[in-house]
Amino acid sequence: xxSAIDWILKQLAYYLSYAFTALxxxxxxxxxxxxxxxxxxxxxxxxxxxxxxxxxxxxxxxVIIFFVSxxxxxxxxxxxxxxxxxxxxxGFLGNVFAALLGIVTPFCSCSAVPVFIGFVEAxxxxxxxxxxxxxxxxxxxxxxxxLWGLFGWKIALLYIATGVIIAIIAGIVxxxxxxxxxxxxxxxxxxxxxxxxxxxxxxxxxxxxxNYVLEILKKIWPYVVGGxxxxxxxxxYAPEGWLTKYAGRNNPFAVFVAVLVGIPLYSNAAGIxxxxxxxxxxxxAMGTALAFMMxxxxxxxPELIILxxxxxxxxxxxxxxxxxxxxxCIGYLFNNILA
Amino acid sequence: xxxxxLGSCCSNCEKLQRSTEEVVKEMSVAAxxxxxxxxxxIMGYGVMRTPxxxxxxxxxxxxxxxxxxxxxxxIQDEV
Numbered sequence: 001x002x003s004a005i006d007w008i009l010k011q012l013a014y015y016l017s018y019a020f021t022a023l024x025x026x027x028x029x030x031x032x033x034x035x036x037x038x039x040x041x042x043x044x045x046x047x048x049x050x051x052x053x054x055x056x057x058x059x060x061x062x063v064i065i066f067f068v069s070x071x072x073x074x075x076x077x078x079x080x081x082x083x084x085x086x087x088x089x090x091g092f093l094g095n096v097f098a099a100l101l102g103i104v105t106p107f108c109s110c111s112a113v114p115v116f117i118g119f120v121e122a123x124x125x126x127x128x129x130x131x132x133x134x135x136x137x138x139x140x141x142x143x144x145x146x147l148w149g150l151f152g153w154k155i156a157l158l159y160i161a162t163g164v165i166i167a168i169i170a171g172i173v174x175x176x177x178x179x180x181x182x183x184x185x186x187x188x189x190x191x192x193x194x195x196x197x198x199x200x201x202x203x204x205x206x207x208x209x210x211n212y213v214l215e216i217l218k219k220i221w222p223y224v225v226g227g228x229x230x231x232x233x234x235x236x237y238a239p240e241g242w243l244t245k246y247a248g249r250n251n252p253f254a255v256f257v258a259v260l261v262g263i264p265l266y267s268n269a270a271g272i273x274x275x276x277x278x279x280x281x282x283x284x285a286m287g288t289a290l291a292f293m294m295x296x297x298x299x300x301x302p303e304l305i306i307l308x309x310x311x312x313x314x315x316x317x318x319x320x321x322x323x324x325x326x327x328x329c330i331g332y333l334f335n336n337i338l339a
Numbered sequence: 340x341x342x343x344x345l346g347s348c349c350s351n352c353e354k355l356q357r358s359t360e361e362v363v364k365e366m367s368v369a370a371x372x373x374x375x376x377x378x379x380x381i382m383g384y385g386v387m388r389t390p391x392x393x394x395x396x397x398x399x400x401x402x403x404x405x406x407x408x409x410x411x412x413x414i415q416d417e418v
Binding site: 076077078081110111113114115117118121186189190191192193194195196198208211 | 346347351378379381382383384385386387388389398400401402403404
């Protein structure tokens, strides 16, 4: 079935790029300019690539976000909180459990503060709370789709597994550091009320999932189209020797620099990944690319500003530091095992 | 009737507030629509996901923007 869909997409891309080229030819012709660049092989492959990838990514985004939201409707954070707060999973197991639940619990960065307070109030240990807070935004459906569509399912799975591992490690380290006093005092004074979790009907789940798909697409489509357009423009033009030299496996600083650059960038995973994908084709090492991607999704300036409402600067700094170090290590590890 | 919209930062909170105000106007019920961004109050309702809509102290929906027909029903239930 997938190959049939792929075939249809390729045909569509062919006709769309044909129509697009005809349009460009007509416009350029009006001004009496030279249209010979339209016969260029590089131009042809770039424009094909653009239409094909755009359609493929949007189709995948629609289908996968829809199903992920259906699955997520069974794991509201209230339930996750209860599971973790009852202390059925202590110590290491608690972190593992929290990181895994982070994948399936729906979470937007606006809810970071209430979720954090809710977990702490329910008696979830600080380290376990962090494992959840790290894996939840990092392992998200948009990153998953972009990685799957552009790099293949193996890299996408690797990204998820690594995200969970980083969340477990960082959570355990923060737990061991005993930093409870670096949480803002008011957090400990908040008493949470009880609310009945409404069990949605199937109709509601489908309805909500579809609304969520539209909401996400509306938010990220300019980045996806822009990213793929830039990626397409780079197609065949990326300076290969340069990339291999500076972003390849033999430059020990590449991962380090990639993570530092990735931290302030936010949520435009959708726009950045098509470009990163072209960079890897041009010689950027895969581990460096993944580390960059993780720094973009797991650490972002807006999220840090939100987290500052509940964390004192010291704990916030420790959080960023541990995450950066772990991501850099993972980047080096992958550069050495992924050929 | 007292309607509260819980939430602090998302554009979704504004969306929910706007459609609630519209529904109130359409139904011409005597109701106040108030935005609540104080964390203590939000958590006091047991809500961890924003936006949420509370009618007469009862949490009706959270973590999503309910449609106008749903909001209408929440209000009718409390009339």
